Amino acid sequence: MEVRRQDIHNSDIPLVCRACEARHGGVCSALSAEQLTELNKHSFRHRLETGAEVIGQGETVVNYSNIMRGVVKLTKIMADGRQQIVGLQFAPDFLGRPFLTESAITAEAATDSEVCNFPRNVLDRLVKRTPELEHMLHQQALKELDEARDWMLTLGRKTAQEKVASFLYLIATHIDPESVDMSAFDLPLSRADIADFLGLTIETVSRQFTKLRKENVIRIENNRHVTVPDMDRLMRYAGND
Amino acid sequence: MEVRRQDIHNSDIPLVCRACEARHGGVCSALSAEQLTELNKHSFRHRLETGAEVIGQGETVVNYSNIMRGVVKLTKIMADGRQQIVGLQFAPDFLGRPFLTESAITAEAATDSEVCNFPRNVLDRLVKRTPELEHMLHQQALKELDEARDWMLTLGRKTAQEKVASFLYLIATHIDPESVDMSAFDLPLSRADIADFLGLTIETVSRQFTKLRKENVIRIENNRHVTVPDMDRLMRYAGND
DNA sequence: TGCGCCATTTGATTTTGATCAAGTGCAAGC
DNA sequence: GCTTGCACTTGATCAAAATCAAATGGCGCA
Numbered sequence: 001m002e003v004r005r006q007d008i009h010n011s012d013i014p015l016v017c018r019a020c021e022a023r024h025g026g027v028c029s030a031l032s033a034e035q036l037t038e039l040n041k042h043s044f045r046h047r048l049e050t051g052a053e054v055i056g057q058g059e060t061v062v063n064y065s066n067i068m069r070g071v072v073k074l075t076k077i078m079a080d081g082r083q084q085i086v087g088l089q090f091a092p093d094f095l096g097r098p099f100l101t102e103s104a105i106t107a108e109a110a111t112d113s114e115v116c117n118f119p120r121n122v123l124d125r126l127v128k129r130t131p132e133l134e135h136m137l138h139q140q141a142l143k144e145l146d147e148a149r150d151w152m153l154t155l156g157r158k159t160a161q162e163k164v165a166s167f168l169y170l171i172a173t174h175i176d177p178e179s180v181d182m183s184a185f186d187l188p189l190s191r192a193d194i195a196d197f198l199g200l201t202i203e204t205v206s207r208q209f210t211k212l213r214k215e216n217v218i219r220i221e222n223n224r225h226v227t228v229p230d231m232d233r234l235m236r237y238a239g240n241d
Numbered sequence: 242m243e244v245r246r247q248d249i250h251n252s253d254i255p256l257v258c259r260a261c262e263a264r265h266g267g268v269c270s271a272l273s274a275e276q277l278t279e280l281n282k283h284s285f286r287h288r289l290e291t292g293a294e295v296i297g298q299g300e301t302v303v304n305y306s307n308i309m310r311g312v313v314k315l316t317k318i319m320a321d322g323r324q325q326i327v328g329l330q331f332a333p334d335f336l337g338r339p340f341l342t343e344s345a346i347t348a349e350a351a352t353d354s355e356v357c358n359f360p361r362n363v364l365d366r367l368v369k370r371t372p373e374l375e376h377m378l379h380q381q382a383l384k385e386l387d388e389a390r391d392w393m394l395t396l397g398r399k400t401a402q403e404k405v406a407s408f409l410y411l412i413a414t415h416i417d418p419e420s421v422d423m424s425a426f427d428l429p430l431s432r433a434d435i436a437d438f439l440g441l442t443i444e445t446v447s448r449q450f451t452k453l454r455k456e457n458v459i460r461i462e463n464n465r466h467v468t469v470p471d472m473d474r475l476m477r478y479a480g481n482d
Numbered sequence: 483t484g485c486g487c488c489a490t491t492t493g494a495t496t497t498t499g500a501t502c503a504a505g506t507g508c509a510a511g512c
Numbered sequence: 513g514c515t516t517g518c519a520c521t522t523g524a525t526c527a528a529a530a531t532c533a534a535a536t537g538g539c540g541c542a
Binding site for chain 2: 078079082083084087099105137139142145155198241
């Protein structure tokens with residue numbers, strides 16, 4: 001099943017980009033062949049092992065990235081070490097905060113990942129000249145805002161059980177957007193990360209996993225692999241009626 | 242002290258806009274005289290009493306707004322009535338979610354307010370033709386995203402005392418951006434609203450107010466008027482070291 | 483095979499904030 | 513001036529989640 005595209009001749013497009021799965025989902029989809037070539041001159045792909053930091057809170061932003069593969073967590077840290085994950089980004093999301101030089105968050109690979117980096121100033125220049133690109137980034141910002149607000153309801157008003165169920169539901173629906181069957185997946189986060197995402201402790205997360213398992217809402221193998229026999233049931237446990 | 246402006250001749254600008262305090266801060270600042278005239282043909286100013294709903298969760302968006310005066314709260318409600326305020330908007334913020342027809346949140350006047358409404362389709366058309374306008378909206382979305390993520394840390398990881406102090410600090414720094422002295426202000430929210438903003442109950446909010454008062458971090462008159470003798474001290478109570 | 487290292491689970495106890503239940507104070511209306 | 517209603521405060525008790533403290537269970541490696 002070939003998908004026809006009316007945009008540009010493939011032959012005009014840089015080789016690496018032609019083979020890039022994110023080209024049609026990420027920011028690059030808003031660029032012309034020349035712009036892609038220009039951006040590609042300065043960009044480089046990059047593997048990230050679990051835990052590798054993309055940028056730290058308070059650091060100067062020199063690169064933006066596109067996530068090619070894996071999951072990246074965005075965290076905020078307090079002076080005394082308390083930590084909150086404020087966003088999870090999945091391929092092919094854009095990673096970066098346009099128009100600010102200092103990062104307000106830490107971005108770090110939650111799983112083994114791959115990103116495509118481009119220098120801040122090159123993309124910034126491109127954005128100024130390409131309204132379609134700014135539109136793309138605007139859409140992404142609005143999507144992240146919607147997600148952040150959804151999560152605020154979870155953090156502020158849900159019980160521990162609802163929080164854990166909400167997290168499982170979120171992962172089920174985001175981890176593999178291509179797949180029709182969302183009922184089996186690997187958790188991209190450790191219990192500690194899940195706790196930081198939900199505003200709970202590891203112990204509470206663990207207990208809620210056990211409880212959901214005993215009530216047959218989920219099955220768990222090897223701590224990371226989850227099966228959901230009834231997605232609607234999980235949704236009800238998450239408080240999303 | 243007259244402020245010189247290089248943009249456009251005042252005489253080309255609609256009368257109501259010329260007298261509008263929000264014109265230089267809000268979306269309108271990105272528009273040319275003709276565009277302002279065009280938009281103004283379809284826009285109307287509107288008073289909102291405390292509690293008046295601008296738009297309800299799940300409803301179809303027909304208008305965008307600019308807040309001229311007052312504070313608007315954005316809330317999410319669960320099926321069983323639990324409620325979380327996910328954003329506070331102050332004049333001259335833009336109010337609305339571009340590119341989506343259904344609202345994911347309820348927007349409601351937290352104080353007596355005034356807004357300037359324009360039909361969705363008129364502004365949408367204008368955005369398509371005006372990159373500068375999209376840039377403005379993009380900036381606003383990013384600002385709201387930064388604020389949402391700050392608040393996620395507060396909701397997920399701070400104690401009740403830190404939450405209340407954080408709220409007071411937020412209001413002190415947002416209620417009157419013009420004023421140099423932020424140490425005295427009126428709370429724009431009732432205790433119930435504050436509880437919904439902080440993910441707490443009214444009782445807990447009240448107790449924390451009392452505690453902060455007894456420790457001389459704040460003074461309170463008539464339930465709504467707050468004085469902060471030492472802003473840095475309040476900030477430390479908020480956990481922002 | 484056994485050791486040590488982690489991440490995770492489980493259990494006992496404590497703490498924080500929620501819930502339930504009266505009060506208080508103030509302003510509007512008769 | 514008294515009642516009524518509403519927003520807020522205060523107090524007593526309860527429950528959910530945090531904290532403290534051991535287990536348990538892989539997994540890599542000697």
